[in-house]
Amino acid sequence: MKENNPVEKKADKPLINIKTGNETVDKSITRVSRLASWFQAIPAVAHFIRAGERFNDRMGSQFGAAITYFSFLSLIPILMVSFAGVGFVLASNQDLLTDLIDRLVNSISDPTLATTLKNTVKTAVEQRTTVGITGLLVALYSGISWMGNLRGAVRAQSRDVWERNQQDKEKIYFKYTRDFISLIGLVLALFIT
Numbered sequence: 001m002k003e004n005n006p007v008e009k010k011a012d013k014p015l016i017n018i019k020t021g022n023e024t025v026d027k028s029i030t031r032v033s034r035l036a037s038w039f040q041a042i043p044a045v046a047h048f049i050r051a052g053e054r055f056n057d058r059m060g061s062q063f064g065a066a067i068t069y070f071s072f073l074s075l076i077p078i079l080m081v082s083f084a085g086v087g088f089v090l091a092s093n094q095d096l097l098t099d100l101i102d103r104l105v106n107s108i109s110d111p112t113l114a115t116t117l118k119n120t121v122k123t124a125v126e127q128r129t130t131v132g133i134t135g136l137l138v139a140l141y142s143g144i145s146w147m148g149n150l151r152g153a154v155r156a157q158s159r160d161v162w163e164r165n166q167q168d169k170e171k172i173y174f175k176y177t178r179d180f181i182s183l184i185g186l187v188l189a190l191f192i193t
Helices: 006-012 023-041 043-057 060-092 092-105 111-126 128-158 172-192
Strands: none
Touching: 023 043, 023 092, 043 060, 060 092, 060 111, 092 111, 111 128, 128 172
């Protein structure tokens, strides 16, 4: 039975072969090493180990970090566009703007801070167009970069052999155009669903 079982065959060899000179320590190392070899030879465990090695070999953590960076970077322009939208609503409804400013001023006991907040709200409403356009441009940049990193990560993880190919060497404007079209397609798919 032992000869036909691949788990048993691999478990016969120790994972590491270290000799310390102390017989008790050497036996313990051999036992633990054989146990680790046996455990790693179990098909399900071996599959997870190979998946982890493949993920690490193909820079999975680096791609994950890049995607996370651009996802977080996208929050700032989303907030900018949101504030610009609120600015347009407040600019079109003066009663609402006045009510908001009065509530802010009345809720703060320090007159200097109240004046500063009042001026900040007025400035934000006046600058709504600039903030909105800047937010949209930064969102476009971070969205395209997010899409490019996502595309690169999926390709790296799904290829049989991971190495740079001709698409990785293409001109930068072509790459950004393709990522922009992919981003628009993703946004449309989100709106449709």
